[in-house]
Amino acid sequence: MPYWKLLFAAPVRKVFVGNDFCNLTIAMSKSNICSHLLAVCTLAVLLSACSASRKSSKTATPLPTVSKPVPEEKKKDNGKKEEKAAPFNVAAFGREVKKDVYNIALFSPLYLDSVFSTSTDIPGRTLPRYVLPGLDFYEGSQLALDSLQQQGIKLNVVIYDSKGRQNNPQTLLRNKSLDSTDLIIAAVGTPELKELSDVARGKEINMISATYPNDGGITGNPFLLITNSLLKTHCEAIQHYAQEGFATKNILLFHRNSTFEKHLVADFKADYEKTNSSKKSRIREVIWNDSTSETELAQYLLADRPNICIITALDETSAKDILRKLSVQMANYPLQVFGMPTWDIMKFREPEFKGMQIYYTSPYFNDKTDVYSRYITDYFKRVYKSRPSDMAFKGFELTWYFVKQLTDKGVYFNTNVNDPSKRVFSNFNYQPVYLKEGESIPDYFENKNIYIIQKGDSSDIKMNIQ
Numbered sequence: 107m108p109y110w111k112l113l114f115a116a117p118v119r120k121v122f123v124g125n126d127f128c129n130l131t132i133a134m135s136k137s138n139i140c141s142h143l144l145a146v147c148t149l150a151v152l153l154s155a156c157s158a159s160r161k162s163s164k165t166a167t168p169l170p171t172v173s174k175p176v177p178e179e180k181k182k183d184n185g186k187k188e189e190k191a192a193p194f195n196v197a198a199f200g201r202e203v204k205k206d207v208y209n210i211a212l213f214s215p216l217y218l219d220s221v222f223s224t225s226t227d228i229p230g231r232t233l234p235r236y237v238l239p240g241l242d243f244y245e246g247s248q249l250a251l252d253s254l255q256q257q258g259i260k261l262n263v264v265i266y267d268s269k270g271r272q273n274n275p276q277t278l279l280r281n282k283s284l285d286s287t288d289l290i291i292a293a294v295g296t297p298e299l300k301e302l303s304d305v306a307r308g309k310e311i312n313m314i315s316a317t318y319p320n321d322g323g324i325t326g327n328p329f330l331l332i333t334n335s336l337l338k339t340h341c342e343a344i345q346h347y348a349q350e351g352f353a354t355k356n357i358l359l360f361h362r363n364s365t366f367e368k369h370l371v372a373d374f375k376a377d378y379e380k381t382n383s384s385k386k387s388r389i390r391e392v393i394w395n396d397s398t399s400e401t402e403l404a405q406y407l408l409a410d411r412p413n414i415c416i417i418t419a420l421d422e423t424s425a426k427d428i429l430r431k432l433s434v435q436m437a438n439y440p441l442q443v444f445g446m447p448t449w450d451i452m453k454f455r456e457p458e459f460k461g462m463q464i465y466y467t468s469p470y471f472n473d474k475t476d477v478y479s480r481y482i483t484d485y486f487k488r489v490y491k492s493r494p495s496d497m498a499f500k501g502f503e504l505t506w507y508f509v510k511q512l513t514d515k516g517v518y519f520n521t522n523v524n525d526p527s528k529r530v531f532s533n534f535n536y537q538p539v540y541l542k543e544g545e546s547i548p549d550y551f552e553n554k555n556i557y558i559i560q561k562g563d564s565s566d567i568k569m570n571i572q
Contacts (some may be wrong), residue, residue: 120541193521194538195546196328198310202276203288203517207260210509211284212247213292213302215240216500218269239497240268243293243316246494247499249482253510261509268294275301284309288517291504293317293497303330305499312520316504317448317497321539321550330550331536333504335469337446341373343467343556344416344444349386352442354411355390360428361418370418389416396427400434407439415441420448426456433458444558454561464561471557471568472499472531478506479531523551532557 192200217237234239246266251263264283266273275298278284284305290313292302297316299322305314307327319334348357359374361367371391378389392406407413415432419425425445432441444461445452449466472479482502486494510528511519523536535555538548556568 113162122501146420165473170513194328194548195550196472196520199328199518199520202517205288205517207262208288208509208512208517209262209264209265209286210512211266211287211290212505213266213268213273213290213294213298214244214247215269215294216244216297217269218267219270239495240293242495242497243501246482246498247291247505248501248504249485249498250502250505250509253481254506259509259513266291267492268298275305277303279308284311287311288319289512290314290506291316291508293501295324298322302324303327303360306330312508312518314504314508316500321552325541325549326547327550328538328548332550332552333469333534335447335553335556337370338373339552339554340447340556341370342377343558345374345377345381345389347558348414348416348444349381349383351377353385355387355414356406356408356411357388357414357416358392358406359416359418360392360394362395362424363393367418374416394428398431400431403431404435404439407435407441409439412440412442414444418446420446422452425449425452426454429454429460429462429464433462436462449561450559450566465558465569467556468555468559469556470496470503470532471559472496472503473565473568476501476531499531503532506530507534520551 181264192198211432216233217240221234222238251261254261266278284290287309288311290302290306290311292299292313293316295318299318299320302313303315303322304325304327305311306329310329312329314332315330315334317333317334318332319336321332321336324330348355359371361371374389378386390406392403394403417425417428419428429443432443435441443465445464445466447467447469449464450468454462454464474480474483474571479499482494482498487490487537507528507530508519511525512522515522515526524534526533533555536551536555537554539550539552541549560567560569
């Protein structure tokens with residue numbers, strides 16, 4: 107029978123503990139889930155979403171259509187053997203390692219030690235807000251595993267609370283807990299990202315950084331795949347879109363005179379210098395502060411073409427401050443405002459922003475109309491009486507995508523990591539990053555696919571076709 111093995115999991119329909127099966131068919135609140143996780147976190151349990159004799163309560167998620175590649179015609183042997191270089195000069199990537207059962211380690215910040223520091227009860231029966239993102243990522247991953255298991259895919263999956271004291275990467279390394287791991291999926295930040303990356307590099311395990319938009323200072327690890335693109339990549343995408351998306355334009359880069367924002371400006375300028383396009387227009391800097399007046403800003407604007415206003419502010423207060431200054435100019439000048447990826451959760455519903463065209467960037471896009479999204483949404487409504495967060499969708503998407511990579515291409519799927527046939531919500535475009543010129547081995551791989559998304563009243567709209 108297909109199975110997947112978890113360190114802990116909830117809610118589930120059938121749990122194997124020791125020699126006995128027990129059924130857990132009740133809908134559980136997230137508080138109860140967290141309590142259940144603590145209760146079984148020291149046990150290795152075998153879970154099955156369905157069996158030959160019992161129907162699952164879940165509906166299996168339909169598979170995307172996968173077309174088999176046409177085999178290449180073999181060249182005639184002329185008696186000479188040519189040595190083929192390993193992909194990206196990484197010897198492991200040239201090996202084909204396929205298994206009947208793959209071992210996956212999934213790390214998510216559940217904060218069980220903090221939540222249950224004094225007892226197994228949650229004060230007020232309400233989980234702290236900082237627990238929810240990690241818990242939702244875990245739950246989304248579990249739903250993906252459950253659907254994949256129904257397709258006969260066999261996995262050993264161990265879930266680690268990345269904030270648990272016993273799950274320190276160095277401790278796991280000493281205990282040899284990760285020795286047989288084939289893939290690490292990690293929704294972690296600092297310092298866990300660097301620590302896990304070191305383990306992955308030493309053990310030659312592909313590691314997916316699922317949510318952290320930074321490389322954490324990591325170098326020399328071609329086994330690391332960063333999904334949530336770095337700010338530098340977002341800046342490049344905005345610059346390209348601004349240059350190519352408008353025949354005539356006045357590109358303005360609004361930033362405060364801070365070290366961080368000046369660093370982003372340098373990224374824009376560097377990419378501008380590398381851009382080779384007949385539509386290329388220069389970028390003009392506009393340094394602003396709280397005392398900058400609307401009249402001062404107006405001198406940079408033109409009435410006969412779109413004014414592409416790129417704003418480097420990451421926080422909501424600064425973003426809205428500069429937008430208010432620009433909003434008074436909308437009657438006289440055509441404005442297109444492009445913000446940073448942090449703007450995805452911001453709401454611009456104030457009256458002064460009505461009619462303003464506001465865009466932001468993101469490596470993820472999900473309009474939640476597809477069959478996978480409906481499956482996840484229906485499950486959360488039925489079990490939790492709530493809507494799934496973006497972290498639940500990310501957990502589902504990345505778990506599904508990379509398990510499919512494993513079962514299709516084996517442990518080292520790196521040469522075909524951008525396979526569109528395994529797409530769930532977003533397109534991925536993992537590219538090698540070389541931090542020093544002349545390097546032969548990538549420092550890591552980064553998802554370079556960036557969506558340009560327009561803020562809408564009821565829903566956001568994807569602008570660029572990816």
